[in-house]
Amino acid sequence: MxxxxxxxxxxxxxxxxxxxxxxxxxxxxxxxxxxxxxxxxxxxxxxxxxxxxxxxxxxxxxxxxxxxxxxxxxxxxxxxxxxGGRTAEEKQQIWRWMLFDNHKFTSYYATLRFLYGIQKTGDTEVTRFLRDRAAAAYQVVDTHLSKTPWLVGERMTIADLSLAGYVFMPEETGLSMEAYPHIQAWKKRIQELPGxxxxxxxxxxxxxx
Ligand SMILES: N[C@@H](CCC(=O)N[C@@H](CS)C(=O)NCC(=O)O)C(=O)O
Missing domain, CATH: 3.40.30.10 (Glutaredoxin)
Incomplete structure (x- = not known):
């Protein structure tokens, strides 16, 4: 059971x-x-x-x-x-990234993917707006991951799992992932985890x- x-x-x-x-x-x-x-x-x-x-x-x-x-x-x-976080400071940092994820990283990208990649609306003012916002959030995360292998500390935490929600989704969004090499390398690290x-x-x- x-x-x-x-x-x-x-x-x-x-x-x-x-x-x-x-x-x-x-x-x-x-x-x-x-x-x-x-x-x-x-x-x-x-x-x-x-x-x-x-x-x-x-x-x-x-x-x-x-x-x-x-x-x-x-x-x-x-x-x-x-x-999870091992110290109060790690826990705060984890929440900081999960909130950023919910507000920006997942939110704009998921809505863009739903419209453009699943409903196939084509490009509209709305998808262009969402793509710009998603690109800005991806850039923030890419810059952070250029300095550290995981979002918080030296190991994978729930902050990484939160931001990983949509990054493996295969639908087209019109956002070029080649612009985010550090996100690509981080995705690979996640993919290599057992299980x-x-x-x-x-x-x-x-x-x-
Ligand atoms: N902040 C929520 C977002 C959840 C969410 O938006 N889920 C989508 C499916 S991926 C949903 O159920 N949307 C229903 C709706 O917005 O009407 C979370 O992280 O759980």
């Missing part, structure tokens, strides 16, 4: 952050497929019974239901003793390809 249940779907990089934690830390878990593309998270029933905020991921553990990927990652780091799997292998449901 699995210890964790993760409400997720393959296209969700926010859910991948949690799925990758569970995979790398060798937890037993089972995915619960959420039919996001057909509007399941917008139904009254789903919001009343799973997440009033209408978002994936949702993690079920020991009678608790947790939402918001950063909070879930923090919970899992505490519970398993893996990939790493691609989002489309870890989580169920249709993909954007």
């Amino acid at each position: 699995s210890e964790f249940k993760l409400h997720c779907f393959a296209l969700s990089g926010n859910a991948y952050k949690v799925a990758l934690f569970l995979a790398l830390s060798r937890q037993t878990w089972q995915p619960v497929f959420v039919d996001f593309l057909n509007g399941q998270t917008r139904t009254r029933q789903w919001r009343d019974t799973v997440n009033e905020q209408g978002e994936v991921p949702v993690l079920e553990h020991q009678g608790k239901s947790l939402t918001q990927s950063a909070l879930i990652l923090d919970y899992l780091a505490d519970y398993t003793g893996q990939f 790493w799997q691609h989002p489309y292998e870890l989580m169920p449901g249709p993909t954007g390809l």
Whole structure:
């Protein structure tokens, strides 16, 4: 019997952050497929019974239901003793990067990918705006990773898992990854960790390809 249940779907990089934690830390878990593309998270029933905020991921553990990927990652780091900060300062730095991720790094990129790569809107004023904002956030992270192998400290932490949510997603966004060599090298380090799997292998449901 699995210890964790993760409400997720393959296209969700926010859910991948949690799925990758569970995979790398060798937890037993089972995915619960959420039919996001057909509007399941917008139904009254789903919001009343799973997440009033209408978002994936949702993690079920020991009678608790947790939402918001950063909070879930923090919970899992505490519970398993893996990939968390070891000092108060490391914990603060981890939150600093996870907040930057939620506000900018994941947020602009994921929305751009959804419109341009999945809905195939073509280029519009909105996608151009999102691409510029995503590029600025990627540049901040690339510059940081030119000085350090991992976002915080000398080992992979939940800050890395948070920012890794969408970087393996294969859909076209019009943002050239060649401009971010340090992000590319960091991705490779993550991919080489024992237990790493691609989002489309870890989580169920249709993909954007
Ligand atoms: N800050 C949230 C973002 C979660 C999120 O946006 N999830 C997407 C799927 S990847 C979602 O469920 N969106 C539903 C919506 O915005 O209506 C987190 O990190 O968990």
